[in-house]
Amino acid sequence: MGLTIQEVIDTLTEQIGQFPKGTDRLLYGDALSPVRGIAVAFMPTVQVLQQAISQGANLVIAHEGVFYRHEEIGLTDAAAKEPVFAAKRRLIEEMGLAVYRCHDSLHAMRPDVIMQGLLRELGWQEHVVEEQPTATMVSLPEGTVGTVAEWVKARLGLASLRLVGDPAMPCRRIGLLVGYRGGREQAVPLYESCGLDLILYGEGPEWETPEYVRDAIQLGQRKALLVLGHRESEQPGMKLLADWLSGWFPGTPVRFYSEEPVFTVV
DSSP: OOOBHHHHHHHHHHHHOOOTTOSOEEEESOTTSBOSOEEEESSOOHHHHHHHHHTTOOEEEESSOSSSSSOOSSOOHHHHHSHHHHHHHHHHHHTTOEEEEOOHHHHHSSSOHHHHHHHHHHTOGGGEEEEOSSOEEEEEEEEEHHHHHHHHHHHHTOSOOEEESOTTSEEEEEEEEOSSOOSHHHHHHHHHHTTOSEEEESOOOTTSHHHHHHHHHHTTOOOEEEEOOHHHHHHHHHHHHHHHHHHHOTTSOEEEEOOOOSOOOO
16 A cells, blocks of 8 residues: 555644644545545635546645534534535545645644745745744845735735835835734734834734734824735645655655635726
């Protein structure tokens, strides 16, 4: 028998570690099954699952969970019977897919793997000046918030970003926070402690950091905020993981699946 799902999981654990009591685990599938192909994605959406099936992959490695919550153990009977939940689980089970969640260990690695992926996609690796457990600071050549926004959109293939602030404001020192790290406690202190002009994060409560930045501007302070979206900030990290998996398992097909942003602007 060739490479098994358990051997892939063991290699992941050896290479990036295992966060104790975290969410990383095999959610579906038999760990002893042979691997025909590996699909890597930010989210195991129905589209990703169907693409994996059509291209012969039977192991899906995803950053987020299957059923729209951070901790997925113990779905209630009511949730399990809900039509979308039931149909998605039936698709996974009937097609013999294995789904492995790879989340906490990627964030716990130093440097954070998801952050590494975003920095690589933006081409900012050489501009890093400080790394913290949940944030990375970069110093760029002189530009404006607007030029940074255009660069980010072009590099990540995005049609738009959400901005609080003046696009014409000079901007050099930027803080990056991936995923759901845009709340007041994690983001706001960085402006002063790290001397930031701009913070770029995935998502957070809209009434916390965005409103802080708006008040700061109205009080005459120079600050700005760019909001990427959760998927948009973390998907590059899973693309990086897919590249690593291709190197670890050269005889096994590994494909990275990117999806369009979940929201459309109307």
